[in-house]
Amino acid sequence: MTKPPEPALPSPERPRHADGPRGLRALPDLSYNTHSALVLALTFLAYMLYHASRKPPSIVKRELARSWPPFSDPALLGATDVAFLTSYSLGMFVAGHLGDRLDLRRFLAFGMVASGASVALFGLGYFLGLHSLAFYVVAQVITGLLQTTGWPSVVAIVGNWFSGRRRGLIMGIWNAHTSVGNITGSLVAAAMLGYGWGWSFAVPGGLIALGGVLVLFFLEPYPQYVGFGPSPIEPVNEESTDEEDSSTAGGAGKDRRDAVGILKALSIPGVVIFALCLFFAKLVAYTFLYWxxxxxxxxxxxGEYMSAASAGCLSVLFDVGGIVGGILAGFISDQLNARATTVAIFMYLAIPSLFLFHAYGSTSKVTNIGLMMICGLLVNGPYALITTAVSADLGTHKSLKGDSRALATVTAIIDGAGSLGAALGPFITGFISKKGWDTVFVMLALCAFVAAVLLSSNVKREIPQIIQNWRNCSTNTLSGNAGIMTKGTNFGDAKYLVT
Incomplete structure (x- = not known):
């Protein structure tokens, strides 16, 4: 008689973090691939909404200059931009420090809801009939501080879930959220402009607040908290000693690691160089974003002038080019295994594209669209690569000796320095645009050149590696062993191995 098959043993339940998102706890267990796809989707949505909520000021500029005192002077419009971007850049360093020490999910969700309220606050000036410059400046300062919660958090979360040689391509595709957010924000703000410019702020503010609720209920920052990995990573107070950490780790079986400080993060090879490079690259990108x-x-x-709404809609094509640029830069940097060389090439090519757009963009709408998309590709490509793959690489640099709680801090340092440039560009543009746009484009070209030159030492180190890797690839292909290689990329004076 055939023995009946024994019933299958139930699979052990994966541990769930006690403070994990309620939405995930209500769902059945998900596979790692499903979880990682959900993380990508939610972080994409989150930062898309952050950028969408930043677009209204650029869309309503012309309307404010035309009919809303005290903004008849373009320099005062630039003052609100610099208020936002300066507070954003300074607050970024604090936000990165907090991001490595607090619950990333709650930190991000709070930032999104609070940012939504502060964006709507600017639009409240329309409904209340306020004409005080101080009110709008303060509203932008508050918004800038709250918006710093976004970027360090989403990069740290994605960095926790994704690593390896394809990080550049994955994060290049994922970084399309910046351009998609700009496009969405432009279209929503332009569509609402007909009802009054206040609605151009109120609606994007409401959307990002709703996105924060989704993040709170469904985003898990660490794979360890849903059973993928050795143990949850618990933050450690700065006051704790090494003996306390080791005894606690040994007794509780948890991986508790210190979050690095700003000075230690600055000492990581490559952080300062890429931060300075991003200062100039983001200056160029954000001047386009705001002006x-x-x-x-x-x-x-x-031969024709467009309305404010039409100009806002047409400007989204710059960000369409930026989507392609971010993906292309990530793919090329993965293939070359050389981040600095990729950034430098894009920035050098951006210089002639800027002059061509300014000189021939007025010829026809088709020519304008083509040149604008090329500019978006070459300007946003390196900016996207530095703020994503490069920041994630440096945030997990081997010099940290396994410390995984540096991603938000390193990302904040690099993006914070870039945001100082982002604040300076639109502010200067508000003044020098009075002398003509020729001066503005010369300034942008000079900044692109400086951004590329700053990486010269890194490029010199990477070029021999690129040549050697090509030779190895050719040799391995001929011998039938293609693809079995170990490549390295230099960041500063130390070699970072991409596994």
Whole structure:
């Protein structure tokens, strides 16, 4: 008689973090791939909404300059931009420090809801009929501080879930959230402009607040908290001693690691160089972000001037090019295994594209669109690569000796330095645009050149590696062993191995 098959043993339940998101706890167990896809989708949505909520000021600039005192002077419009970006850049260092020490999910969710309220606060000036410059400056300062909760958090979360040689491509595709957010924000703000410019702030503010609720209920920052990995990573107070850490880790079986300080993060090879590079690269990118709709509205394209809403809609094509640029930069840097070389190439090529757009963009709408998308590709590509893959690489640099709680801090340092440039660019543009747009484009070209030159030493170190890797690839292909290689990338004076 055939023995009946024994019933299958139930699979052991994966541990769940006690303070994990309620939405995930209500769902059945998900596979690692499903979890990681959910993380990518939610962080993509989150930062897309952050950027969408930043677009209204650029869309309503022309309307404010035309009919809303005291903004008849473009320099005062630039003052609100610099208020936001300065507070953003300074607050970024604090946000990164907090991001490595607090619950990333709650930190991000709080930032999104609070940012939504502060964005709507600016639009409240329309409904209340306020004409005080101080009110709008303060509103932008508050928004800038709250928006710093976004970038260190999402990069740290994605860095926790994804690593390896394809990080550049994955994060390049994922970084399309920046351009998608700009496009979404431009279209929503332009669509609401017909109802009054206050609605151009109120609606994006409401959308990011709703996104924060989704993050709170469904985003898990650490794979360890849902059973993928050795143990949850618990933050450690700075006051704790090494003996306390080791005894606690040994007794409780948890991986408790110190979050690095700013000085230690700055000592990581490559952090300072890429931070300075991003300062100039982001200056160029954010000048386009804040002033492109205004520039298009003041420029006769094909002999015709566009309305503020039409200029805002057309400007989204710069970000369409930026999506392609971010993906292309990530793919090329993975193939070359050389982040600095990829960034430098894009920045050098951006210089002639800027002059071509300014010189021939007014010829026709088709020419304008083509040149604008090329500019977006070359300007946003390196900016996207530095703020994603490069930041994640450096945040897990081997010099940290396994410390995994540096991602948010390193990301905040690099992006904070970039945001100082982002604050400076639109502010200067508000003044020098009075002398003509030729001066503005010369400034942008000089900044792109400096960004590329700053990476010269890194490029010199990477070029021999690129040549050697190509030779190895050719040799391995001929011998039938293609693909079995170990590659390295230099960041500063130390070699970082990409596994």
């Amino acid at each position: 492109l709709p205004f520039y298009l509205g003041q420029t006769a394209i094909g």
